[in-house]
Amino acid sequence: YVLTQPPSVSVAPGKTARITCGGNNIGSKSVQWYQQKPGQAPVLVIHYDSDRPSGIPERFSGSNSGNTATLTIGRVEAGDEADYHCQVWDSSSDHWVFGGGTKLTVL
Amino acid sequence: EVQLVESGGGLVQPGGSLRLSCAAFGFTFNNFAMNWVRQAPGKGLEWVSGISGSGGDTYYANSVKGRFTISRDTSKNTLYVQMNSLRAEDTAVYYCAKGPSEYGRSGDYFDYWGQGTLVSVSS
Numbered sequence: 001y002v003l004t005q006p007p008s009v010s011v012a013p014g015k016t017a018r019i020t021c022g023g024n025n026i027g028s029k030s031v032q033w034y035q036q037k038p039g040q041a042p043v044l045v046i047h048y049d050s051d052r053p054s055g056i057p058e059r060f061s062g063s064n065s066g067n068t069a070t071l072t073i074g075r076v077e078a079g080d081e082a083d084y085h086c087q088v089w090d091s092s093s094d095h096w097v098f099g100g101g102t103k104l105t106v107l
Numbered sequence: 108e109v110q111l112v113e114s115g116g117g118l119v120q121p122g123g124s125l126r127l128s129c130a131a132f133g134f135t136f137n138n139f140a141m142n143w144v145r146q147a148p149g150k151g152l153e154w155v156s157g158i159s160g161s162g163g164d165t166y167y168a169n170s171v172k173g174r175f176t177i178s179r180d181t182s183k184n185t186l187y188v189q190m191n192s193l194r195a196e197d198t199a200v201y202y203c204a205k206g207p208s209e210y211g212r213s214g215d216y217f218d219y220w221g222q223g224t225l226v227s228v229s230s
Contacts (some may be wrong), residue, residue: 029213030213030214030216032216032217034152034217036152040222041202041220041221041222041223042144042152042202042204042217042220043220044216044217044218047216047218048216053218083151085151085152087152087154087216087217089212089213089214089215091212091213094166094212095154095166095168095169096142096154096157096166097154098144098151098152098153098154099151100151101151101152
């Protein structure tokens with residue numbers, strides 16, 4: 001199972017960033033999103049498609065339908081600049097699968 | 108407070124072996140699935156292996172199956188991965204990550220991560 005993310009997304013401060021994760025019928029799977037800043041471990045920002053763990057700002061939201069899952073970051077701040085990785089469980093292979101990651105640049 | 112601390116990384120020659128450890132603190136270790144995830148320099152995340160809370164179910168990426176063995180010691184609250192027949196392409200930072208349930212399968216995610224340990228495979 002393959003997850004496809006755009007290598008990079010750029011957004012101006014205060015605007016909305018949308019990062020996509022494409023996969024065959026991904027809408028039937030539960031999607032997670034992780035934020036990873038340089039030199040740091042990943043941090044879970046969205047699970048079960050759209051649920052935010054405690055401590056994650058409401059500016060972070062997720063959706064999942066058809067062949068595309070989307071992480072949306074509203075009112076983007078400089079501190080949101082990071083790599084974002086999507087993840088699903090592939091039940092046909094009993095494997096966790098990550099997308100290639102998207103580098104979010106805040107202009 | 109949940110804390111995961113990896114150790115055991117280092118420089119190893121191709122064909123060599125290494126055992127990584129992940130010490131867990133702040134939760135009941137045997138109640139939760141655990142995983143190893145790696146990240147090659149400048150690359151994305153790659154799931155390596157997972158183990159259920161009981162240790163009865165293990166899962167491996169195709170790239171490491173037959174070479175890596177995941178295990179856990181409840182008495183020491185520690186997760187391990189034994190890595191044999193190492194290749195240059197195994198060079199990466201290896202993270203351990205905790206799941207929110209004992210199963211480690213569909214419906215799970217990785218809610219806590221360690222800071223990682225670097226494995227370099229080179230002659």
